[in-house]
Amino acid sequence: MKHLFKPEAVKGLWSLLILVLVIKMAWFAVELLWLPTMGVDHSEERGAKPLYYRVKLSPSDAAAPVTKRPVQTAGSIQDIKLLAIYNASDATVVTVEYKRATKVLAKGEAINGFVLEGAGSNYAVFSKDAKTYQINLIVSRKGEESIKSTQPSAASASSADQVEGEVIDAGDHKIVDRSLLDHYAKNMDDIYKNIGIKEIKKGKELEGFSISFIRKGSPFAKLGIQRGDVIKSINGQKIDSYNAAFDVYKNIANINNLTLVIQRGKEEMELEYEVN
Template sequence: MKHLFKPSTFKWILTLLILLVLIKLVWFAVEMKWLPASGVEHTQESGGKSLYYRVKLTPNEAPAPVKKAPVQSKRPAGSIRDITLLAIYNASDATVITVSYKGKTKVLSKGDEINGFVLEGAGSTYATFSKNAKTYKVDLVKGKHNGKGRNSIQNSNVPSVSIPSGKAEGEITDAGDHKIIDRTLLDHYAKNMDDIYKNIGIAEVRDGRNLKGFKITFVRKGSPFAKLGVKRDDIIKSINGQEINSYNAAFNMYKNIQNVENVTLVIQRGKEEMELEYEIN
């Protein structure tokens, strides 16, 4: 029988194994007696600094409430409510009204504009205006006797017997070759057009279909018109050189009368034509 190892080699290997076992036993005894039960961990210091952010999730104080300025409703510019209708005159070829706007009295004929509103026409107790393709109606309101009333003026040749709506202030002074008219009278009759027709009557004078002037049918005794020097049956031909051959011509003069200082009235009395001079102050 052939041996795999020599006896000497086997003996050397066995001796080496025994030696390793002894070394292991010695190391185990030393470890149990002197080394700590827990291992030592190596920590490496870092020179960097941790970054952090402070986040305020719930504020300690509530923000102060923001006070909103009160919204004030502004009256729209160009309101129809700013126009007060004082008087109306309707004729065959003219519509004339008297209005009060911002404390001032104005006379308007059809097509005239005030406060952005254009006069389109008038009925017996109202006037119609247009603005931006819309139509507006203003009623004739007049507070005289009972606080609030309605009145309108229609073309008529019949004298009125109504009591004037208010006493006209101002005087007419005879200066010889002319008469001096207090301007406050014009202001009164501009605001009270119906008082004109209660104190003086007029009628058309026509030659066929053409209007030639206006004939005075009556003058109320004691009225300011009686002091103007005009008489019944006088025919008014022109005012300040402008022929009065239409209602529009007559009321154009009436509209501008507050802006003039002198008036020349041409009348026909019987077969005589004469001039009446007036100064307004």
């Protein structure tokens, strides 16, 4: 009988298989003893974002600390300058400068978030966020303070009785001597000695002013206005705030004609004046 395989070939094949098995077992033993238990992962680019981890650096490697700049709070009392004061028993009015603009404030009104609470002879008191601030009056170049007060000296009291200029009745209008306006433009105290002005309010809002008294024989008594008249407008400008009233006062020396609208009882009247 003829064999399909030669005995020598079969022996050689068995020898080869045994050798491969021995090598495999030896490699398995090496993996257990020396190689890591996990194989090396193959990293594949997938377009993912890289991860960053905080690393604690030594003092020599650490960056210099960032210095925080102080935050400037808006609304500083130092931005307000006190230019003039009118302080009476029934009214406190100041003139201030803020951002190069002049504004007249009455007690209770605010500027830049600061509310006017009152004033002394040469200072004003403001409040904000339950804190009070005092601003001193600016002294002019001549060293004189710009104070308007209802407590004049004896010299200024006598000047009210020696006002030059007349008011002449011309029928449909009255003629006012310009020297009279010039005097009152420079002597505000004399105005309040001859005429009283009272605030008209609706709740806390100021709506206008009424005349509380007029000194008999004074130039104001000759203007045709009476006690109880409510001043509505002067030369078309509505008088419903101290700011509006002082705007007229500041320009009184440059006025040539004056139109005064008043409310007398239920009647609205228009009074005309010519300045000569």
